[in-house]
Amino acid sequence: MPVPPIDPELAVALDALDEESRAPITPENLxxxxxxxxxxxxxxxxxxxxxxxxxxxxxxxxxxxxGAPDVTLVSARPCGLAGRPLPLLYYMHGGGMVMGNAxxxxxxxxREWALPLELAVLSVEYRLAPRARYPEPLEDCYAGLLWAAGHAAELGIDPDRIVIGGKSAGGGLAAALALLTRDRGGPVPLGQLLLCPMLDDRGTTFSGRQMTGLGVWDLTSDTTAWQALLGERHGAADLPPYAAPARATDLSGLPPAFIEVGSAEIHRDEDVAYANALWQAGGQAELHVWPGAYHGFDGLAPEAALTRAARETRTRWLTRLLTRPPAPAPGP
Structure with missing residues (x-):
């Protein structure tokens, strides 16, 4: 089937990859x-x-x-800002739930956010599939968030200004974490930063089929990763939304979301649908679909014009979120 054209600058970076980097991930080569x-x-x-x-x-x-091992959090903040609590970006790395590190x-x-926005950052080293299956990686992230909110003074952060975020699998974890902490009455995030989030285990979207065999992450890789995370529960009708946030039927009461995705990537349709579902639930979401962008484009082509535009747009959203006045207290 026809596919959206790839931005010329991004196409050069994609063509420069070796064959092994572009090969799909399968259960056999995982x-x-x-x-x-x-x-x-x-x-x-x-x-x-x-x-x-x-x-x-x-x-x-x-x-x-x-009953699980301790969680490693990598804590970082700009020097010279002691004496006042900083907003916190609580971040989950990408890697399809099977790769990556904090x-x-x-x-x-x-460089892009902590220094100019005077942000503290906690990056989470969650357990990876298939050695760890759902809900273990998400519970690692939740445990770390609970600890951070409970030790805000020690960390020098403002517990009322915690933004949860992540890219790809990390974006899916951030969306799931927003649902989980809402339903458990945990810390209330100020916002959720979802970069090309991995949200739907079912593999039934048009963009999933459309982009098969293209880019660096296609339906084969996505299915392999979801199977590694979910095992026999992959595709089950009763899979909870904390495992795959696209399954959620109640998206009310969630923090404002920034959602971005490329027009030429597998996660396009599920991410657009998630933004639409947030709006339908009365929530706030800012959606960006970058024309001609594939999954992970900003990492492969960091100096491309489209990458620079995406970076600036994310930073503007974070700036607005962190500087907006607090919501008025509810009336009697």
Whole structure:
């Protein structure tokens, strides 16, 4: 079937990838791809992240879910801002729930958001599938959020200004975390930053079929990742929305959302539908569909004009969110 055209600058970056990087992830090659990712993905140390004294960086071990291991949170904030609580970006990395780490995403987050917006950041090292199955990765993220909100003074953060966010699988986790903390009466996020979020395990959208075999993440890779996370529950009619937020039937009472996705990627239709469902529930969502963008375009082509536009748009949304006046207290 015809597919949306890819932005010319982004196409150059995609064409430069080797064949192995573009090959779909399958159950048969998943273990090898995980090993390759663990060996090749950057994992900066705390000293690297301090960037010559520009940031305070600490690796924290906090209590995990009941009966589970502790959760590692990488804490970072600009230096020289002691004495006042900072807003917090509570961030979950991408990697399809099967790859990635909490350290690799931080250099860009610190440079683009933490420093100019005077943000504190906590990046979550959640357990990966298939070694960990749902709900374990999400419960790791929830345990870390509970700890952070309960230790706000120690962290130097404002517990009323916590933004949860993530990219791809991390965006799906952020959306699920917003649902979970709402339903458990946990910390109330100020907003949710959902970058090309992975929301729907069913693989039935038009864009999923349309982009098969194209880009760096297609329906084969997506299905492999969901099966790794959900096991026999993959595709089940009674799968809870915390496992796949596109399954949610009640999206009321959620924090404002920023949702972005590319026009030429598998997650396009599920992400657009999620924004629409938030609006239908009376919620607030800002949706951006970047023309000609594929999954992970900003990482492969960081200097492309479309990438720069996306970065600026995310930053503007965060700035508006963090500087808006507090909502008025409810009347009697």
């Amino acid at each position: 273990a090898a791809r995980q090993e390759r990712d663990a060996a090749s993905r950057p994992r900066p140390t705390a000293e690297d992240l301090r960037a010559g004294g520009r940031f305070e960086v600490t690796e924290l071990r906090v209590p995990g879910p009941l 350290w690799s995403v931080l250099p860009r987050i610190l």
